[in-house]
Structure formats: structure tokens, C-alpha cells
Amino acid sequence: MSTELPTHNGRTASSKRQWSRDRVETLILTWLRWITIAVILIVTLFPFYYMLVLSVRPISSLLQNPGALWFTAAEISIETYSSVLRSPSDGGQGFLIFMRNSALVALGTVFVTLLLAIPGSYAISRLQFFGRNKISGLFLAVYLFPSILLAIPLFVFFTRIGLRGELFGLLLVYVAQVVPVSIYMLRNYFETIPTSLEEAAAIDGASRLEIMRRISLPLAMPAIISNGLYIFMIAWNEFLFALLFLVESRPNWTVSLGLSQLAGSIEIPTTVLMAGSVILTLPIIIIFFAAERLLTEGLTAGAEKG
Numbered sequence: 001m002s003t004e005l006p007t008h009n010g011r012t013a014s015s016k017r018q019w020s021r022d023r024v025e026t027l028i029l030t031w032l033r034w035i036t037i038a039v040i041l042i043v044t045l046f047p048f049y050y051m052l053v054l055s056v057r058p059i060s061s062l063l064q065n066p067g068a069l070w071f072t073a074a075e076i077s078i079e080t081y082s083s084v085l086r087s088p089s090d091g092g093q094g095f096l097i098f099m100r101n102s103a104l105v106a107l108g109t110v111f112v113t114l115l116l117a118i119p120g121s122y123a124i125s126r127l128q129f130f131g132r133n134k135i136s137g138l139f140l141a142v143y144l145f146p147s148i149l150l151a152i153p154l155f156v157f158f159t160r161i162g163l164r165g166e167l168f169g170l171l172l173v174y175v176a177q178v179v180p181v182s183i184y185m186l187r188n189y190f191e192t193i194p195t196s197l198e199e200a201a202a203i204d205g206a207s208r209l210e211i212m213r214r215i216s217l218p219l220a221m222p223a224i225i226s227n228g229l230y231i232f233m234i235a236w237n238e239f240l241f242a243l244l245f246l247v248e249s250r251p252n253w254t255v256s257l258g259l260s261q262l263a264g265s266i267e268i269p270t271t272v273l274m275a276g277s278v279i280l281t282l283p284i285i286i287i288f289f290a291a292e293r294l295l296t297e298g299l300t301a302g303a304e305k306g
Contacts, residue, residue, distance in 0.1 A: 048281065055080055055274040062271060080275040088250075093272070095279055097251065098258040103283075105167055105254060106235035109174040110228045113182050116175070118224065121186035122212055126198075139180035147177070151244055158245060165249035170242060174235045182227055189223035190216060229291045233284055255280050 053069065054062065058077045061068075086092020124135060154173060155164070163169030193216055201211045217224070242257045253261075259276045262268045 048278075051274050051277050051281075055271055055278050057271060059269045059271050080269075080271045081279070083272055084275045084279060093258065093262065093268075093276065094250075094253075095255060095258055095276060098253050098255040099279065099283075101167060101252055102236055102254040102256070105171050105174065106232045108171045109178065109235040110231045112171070112175045113178050113231050114224065114228055116179050117182035117186055117227070118217070119212075120179075121183045122190055122216060124183065125187045125190035126195075139184050142180045147240055151240065154241070155244055164245050165252060166245075167252050170245050170254075173241050173245075174238065178231050178234055182231065185227055185230075186220065186223055189220050193219050225291055229287065232287065236284060237280075 050069065053071055056076050056078070057068075057071050058075065058079075061071075061075050082092070084093045085096045086094070087097065088094045158164045158169045163172075197215050197219075198211045201215055206214070237256055238254075239256045239260060242254045243260070246252050246254065246257060255276075259273075259280050262273045262276050
């Protein structure tokens with residue numbers, strides 16, 4: 001039984017096959033992909049992680065070692081969160097009330113905006129009328145002007161009609177801000193839906209409203225959900241108009257306004273400020289991951305119905 005030793009040329013050919021240009025590039029790109037993902041995760045998650053660390057450490061431990069990036073189980077304290085959520089009458093900051101106000105305004109803005117934007121965007125994408133192609137541009141022209149230009153006129157107007165300091169007035173402002181861009185975004189998605197599906201339903205005797213409810217809306221559900229998430233984030237985090245209209249009415253403050261008051265006070269410990277920041281950020285993170293699941297389900301349902 002003989003054993004053949006590889007020749008010099010054989011070793012060279014095998015080495016070339018193992019370390020070909022394509023293999024080296026694939027290996028480099030694989031490592032670069034994981035390195036990029038790791039860097040993005042660190043840059044994205046580290047601020048929130050450090051904010052969480054500061055919020056659960058007691059103030060005495062924080063003063064002794066302010067730069068610590070970790071904490072022990074013995075250091076964990078929820079007193080800061082209790083202090084942030086308690087009502088002012090109990091010695092707290094009242095963030096539970098602020099979160100309720102923000103949730104009411106944000107959810108109300110989402111509901112009213114979608115109620116107006118869905119039929120408006122559908123009409124622009126499907127119906128033929130004079131000036132149809134220019135209306136979308138007019139919607140976006142609203143955003144050519146900064147919000148601060150509207151601050152004083154709206155402040156005077158809402159003061160005269162008695163809505164200054166009311167959450168309903170703030171909701172009206174938010175709806176007026178986001179309806180144009182919502183119509184523009186949804187209109188672009190409705191135009192991707194084949195008109196042949198609606199024409200087939202019309203031949204079967206379906207009315208325009210039935211076509212919209214049974215065909216167009218299910219297919220556009222991913223865009224509607226993502227648009228609702230976008231509107232919610234704007235309304236939840238908005239600060240300028242909340243400060244302008246609600247600063248004199250503390251019971252109606254939103255969570256962003258309450259957090260700004262914590263940041264502007266030298267008497268508030270850093271741990272309490274970080275706890276308020278976590279409370280402001282956490283609902284957005286939860287809703288985002290919940291909406292990611294709904295986006296997938298909406299896309300699948302639309303594909304099946306199509």
C-alpha cells in the first residue's frame with residue numbers, strides 16, 4: 001500500500017483553493033459585519049444602560065464612585081422610581097400623572113390623525129380631481145416653516161378661546177402638525193396597491209367604502225401601523241408646544257415637560273433625573289418592539305388577502 005506525498009505544486013494549488021480571493025473577502029466582510037453590529041449596539045444601548053445604572057444606584061454610592069459602569073445587587077434601589085412616580089402631595093414628582101397625560105394626548109393624536117389621514121391619502125391616490133398632483137406638495141410645504149413661527153399666534157388664539165392649559169388644545173396642535181406628513185406617507189403606500197384588485201371588487205358590486213375597508217386597508221396595514229408609531233413618538237416626546245400651553249397648569253403636564261423641570265432644578269438628585277429619563281424612554285422602546293411584530297403580521301395578512 002503506497003502513500004503519495006503531495007508535490008510542491010499540489011500544496012500550492014491546495015493553498016490557493018483554501019485562501020482564494022473570494023474566501024478572503026467573504027471572511028473579511030463577515031468579521032466587518034459583526035464588528036459593525038457590535039459597534040452600533042454599543043453606541044445605541046450604552047447611553048440607555050448608563051442611564052439605567054444611574055437610576056438604580058443610591059445617591060451615596062453615586063457620589064463615591066460616579067463613573068462606575070456596573071452595580072451590585074446590594075446597591076439596587078427603587079426609591080428613585082418611587083419618588084418620581086409619587087404625586088407631589090406625597091412628596092414625589094408626579095410622573096404617573098404626567099405619563100397618563102402624555103398617553104392620552106399621544107393616543108388621541110394617533111387616533112384622530114389616522115382617522116383623517118387614511119381617507120385623505122386614499123382619495124389623493126385613487127380619485128381624479130383638479131389640483132390632485134399639487135396637493136401633496138402643499139401638504140409638505142407646511143414643514144418649510146419652523147414650529148416656533150406658529151408658537152405666538154397659537155398661544156394668543158388658544159388663550160382667547162380658553163384652551164390654553166388644556167390637553168385638548170395640545171392634541172389639536174399635534175394633529176394639525178402630523179396630518180400632512182401622514183397623508184403624504186400613506187398616499188405613497190396606497191399607490192403601490194394594484195388597482196386591478198379594486199377594479200375586480202367593483203365589478204363584483206362592491207362600493208368604494210367596501211373596497212377601501214376590505215381590500216385597501218388590510219394591504220396598507222404595515223404602513224398604517226408604522227405611521228401610527230411615528231405619530232405616537234412625536235406626540236410623546238414633543239416639548240415646545242407642551243411648554244407653551246401647559247406650563248401654568250401642572251396637573252396637565254406631559255412627561256417631557258415634567259422631565260425638563262427636573263433637569264432645570266438644582267435640588268433634584270441625578271438619580272431621580274435618570275429615573276425620569278428611563279420612564280420617558282421605556283414606553284417608546286416597548287411599543288416599538290410590539291409594533292415590529294404587528295408590522296410582520298400586517299404584511300403577511302395583506303399578502304394573503306392580495
